[in-house]
Amino acid sequence: WGEAHTGAWAQRVAVPPERVSRAPAEGQLADWASLPWAAIPALQGLRAADLKPGDRVLINGAAGAVGSAALQLARAQGYRSVAVARGHHGDRLRALGADQLIDYSKASYLDTDEPYDAIFDLVGQHRPQDNLRVIRPEGVYVAASGSTGDWWGPVGWMLGAMWAGR
Numbered sequence: 001w002g003e004a005h006t007g008a009w010a011q012r013v014a015v016p017p018e019r020v021s022r023a024p025a026e027g028q029l030a031d032w033a034s035l036p037w038a039a040i041p042a043l044q045g046l047r048a049a050d051l052k053p054g055d056r057v058l059i060n061g062a063a064g065a066v067g068s069a070a071l072q073l074a075r076a077q078g079y080r081s082v083a084v085a086r087g088h089h090g091d092r093l094r095a096l097g098a099d100q101l102i103d104y105s106k107a108s109y110l111d112t113d114e115p116y117d118a119i120f121d122l123v124g125q126h127r128p129q130d131n132l133r134v135i136r137p138e139g140v141y142v143a144a145s146g147s148t149g150d151w152w153g154p155v156g157w158m159l160g161a162m163w164a165g166r
Helices: 029-049 065-077 085-097 128-132 155-163
Strands: 058-062 080-083 100-103 116-121 135-143
Touching: 029 065, 029 080, 029 116, 058 065, 065 080, 065 085, 080 085, 085 100, 128 135
Parallel strands: 058 080, 058 116, 080 100, 116 135
Antiparallel strands: none
């Protein structure tokens, strides 16, 4: 059985050779196979932010799979990254590329004197208009989550960001 559009879950599958690559010898196959589930959304989110080397991006939810991938991609692109996560993740997040860490249990990333060029929001605990207050006028808010607590899910966040203008 499988998903017709994005792939399949089967012991055998026929695919064109140019769509296949060999997994590295080190590590577990399951680890390599799961990599795209975090790396692709991270790449899409950072591309949507349209950043340039030296730009400052805040990654809210940096300790998760997508956030960890986003930190590594941000470092590779030369972005300055601010990771939002619990403080005990600090050493790992700095090793992945975080230039700054905000422990959300002690401080809010909304309390800043230096605006961000982009916010890649994987958590959604603040309203889009609150996030936009701490982004440069030409900056971008990328919502990849939204926990409104009702059946609307992230729709309210997307509408809020559209209403706020960015």
